[in-house]
Amino acid sequence: MSHRTLFLLPGDGIGPEITAEVVKIIDFLNDKAGAGFEVEQGLVGGSAYDVHGVAISEDDMARAMAADAVFLAAVGGPKWDSVPYEVRPEAGLLRLRKDMQLFANLRPAICYSALAASSSLKPELVEGLDILIVRELTGGVYFGEPKEIIDLDNGQQRAIDTQVYDTYEIERIASVAFELARTRGNRVCSMEKRNVMKSGLFWNQVVTRVHKEKFADVELSHMLADAGGMQLVRAPKQFDVIVTDNLFGDMLSDVAAMLTGSLGMLPSASLGAEDPATGKRKAMYEPVHGSAPDIAGQGIANPLAMIASFAMCMRYSFNMIAEADALEAAISDVLEQGYRTGDIMSEGCKKVGTAGMGDAVLAA
Numbered sequence: 001m002s003h004r005t006l007f008l009l010p011g012d013g014i015g016p017e018i019t020a021e022v023v024k025i026i027d028f029l030n031d032k033a034g035a036g037f038e039v040e041q042g043l044v045g046g047s048a049y050d051v052h053g054v055a056i057s058e059d060d061m062a063r064a065m066a067a068d069a070v071f072l073a074a075v076g077g078p079k080w081d082s083v084p085y086e087v088r089p090e091a092g093l094l095r096l097r098k099d100m101q102l103f104a105n106l107r108p109a110i111c112y113s114a115l116a117a118s119s120s121l122k123p124e125l126v127e128g129l130d131i132l133i134v135r136e137l138t139g140g141v142y143f144g145e146p147k148e149i150i151d152l153d154n155g156q157q158r159a160i161d162t163q164v165y166d167t168y169e170i171e172r173i174a175s176v177a178f179e180l181a182r183t184r185g186n187r188v189c190s191m192e193k194r195n196v197m198k199s200g201l202f203w204n205q206v207v208t209r210v211h212k213e214k215f216a217d218v219e220l221s222h223m224l225a226d227a228g229g230m231q232l233v234r235a236p237k238q239f240d241v242i243v244t245d246n247l248f249g250d251m252l253s254d255v256a257a258m259l260t261g262s263l264g265m266l267p268s269a270s271l272g273a274e275d276p277a278t279g280k281r282k283a284m285y286e287p288v289h290g291s292a293p294d295i296a297g298q299g300i301a302n303p304l305a306m307i308a309s310f311a312m313c314m315r316y317s318f319n320m321i322a323e324a325d326a327l328e329a330a331i332s333d334v335l336e337q338g339y340r341t342g343d344i345m346s347e348g349c350k351k352v353g354t355a356g357m358g359d360a361v362l363a364a
């Protein structure tokens, strides 16, 4: 039996409720399929602050670093809105991303046929949509120095953010995008603004070179990021994998999210560098939504984003392709069968709570 170590961080709000549904699936895979998952749980966010006075303890950080994959549900809530800035719930998330060097953020936008009618777009534009946005997560204008607001001699002030990308940062994110494309539709579209930004021109050059040297079998196209935003809304099914920088990726992935219906349906993965000794990548999986304090503790949260994140975890961290496919098919099945949590409810469907939805997926 293989050993697969998973570190679960349920966090705050609806986090523990949706985590319980993934635990059911893990237990099922261990019992029925000998999957060999070894699960530990820790504290992050407000729940860690309440116990340890920090957003994640050093002990839990060490356990996260040692695990094959980290699984985080959500952090935050009004209870912790006034805690000191350094220990606010999000600090736990940022610490994990930084220490694990998670430079590649994967945001799939999948539109299940059963939910196509609830998209912001016409159903025929999104039905069957399956795209993957690969966003650079640790560089670019969110982190570049100088980053400051300075006083000028003339009494005015000046705000400065700096977009910085080094060769290696673009090489590694491009490589991840090309590798992922090979497991899907074999197409990558790279988005930047080479017409007005040096960093855009450089991004374009490095992606083109990496493609030529190592991934010539994958189809590569380039698009200006603003045009890309338009195309995502006009004809999203033209894309397979989109690779872009931190800022554009932040915006484009939120645009793509709205193509698919509900926040409660969207999974994500963040991948780090490959360990040359083991070939394994550090990885953290999390739903895109937050801790939904408005519905926490009521047993009505949608667990599907969390469950879909676990499918990504099996696919990318454990190469359990058949199991990941089966779990994604089960999600699609329960939607076809008409099961809905409140956030995706529509007329004539069967309303279920968090546990009811988890059980339906397990049955499927």
Ligand code: NAI
Binding pocket: 014, 073, 074, 075, 076, 077, 078, 093, 263, 264, 286, 288, 289, 290, 291, 292, 293, 294, 295, 300, 301, 302, 303, 305, 343
């Ligand atoms: P949110 O995503 O928690 O909630 C937005 C709306 O969507 C709410 O009405 C909520 O009830 C609903 N919703 C979200 N997930 C749902 C699910 N699985 N099932 C059913 N309905 C769902 O975003 P909001 O309200 O802006 O933030 C709430 C808290 O979450 C804040 O403290 C915020 O800082 C934190 N947050 C944490 C994130 C993370 O842990 N990665 C990401 C975004 C927000």
Ligand code: MG
Binding pocket: 250, 251, 254
């Ligand atoms: Mg965003």
